[in-house]
Amino acid sequence: MDTAIRWTSGPGKRFLIADVASNRLQHCQVTSITDNSVQHKVISQQDNLANFSAFDWCRTDENLVGIGTDSAIRIIALDTDPGLRSTVNYFPHRQPRRTNSIAWNSAGQIACGLERQRGEPSLHVYDPAIAGPGSEPVVRLAGGDSICSIKFGYSDPNLSIAGTQSKGLRLFDIRGRSCSSS
Secondary structure: EEEEEEEEOOOOOOEEEEEEEOOEEEEEEEEOOOOEEEEEEEEEEEEEEEEOOEEEEOOOOOOOOEOOOOEEEEEHHHHHHOOOOOOOEEEEEOOOOOEEEEEEEEOOEEEEEEOOEOOOEEEEEEEOOOOOOOOOOOOOEEEEEOOOEEEEOOOOOOOOEEEEEEOOEEEOOOOOOEEOOO
16 A cells, blocks of 8 residues: 545545655545546645554544554644644554554544464554553454454444454454454
8 A cells, every 4th residue: 555545534525645655644625526527635734754554534533543553553633733743642562563454433442453463462442532642452352363454333333343364354342352253
């Protein structure tokens, strides 16, 4: 993935461009749509971010984006002025390993799916509302599996589905820390 786009889940015709090769996020607004083109303007831009391999736009705050690096999950504020620090929260991994996927739920929690590491769970869920920078996850799941993809349900923020390398799909309930495989 060199460049990816996400549309806002909120009102308005806004989207986010994540340029992994340039370590840049651009928050954009559609200004006009014609038969064969879409015009837009850049509302804000964050450059010189840490090398990231995964990202997701927060469902509860359009100004926040989570990015995953080999060492941490970072929460970035899109409206930060150029030259100022854009990272508003930081959750380091115990040991360096690739972040394959990030997903926000509708309760404002953020989950990351990580590469397999012996003896370490690969699905971490953080709650930025109660956790400061460097805090441990509120939930750790999926021991012994690489999590390739993760998404939360729209109707229930506690249910997530994860794609794994070896076991197909797994459904997790982060309240009871239960899971089922398919």
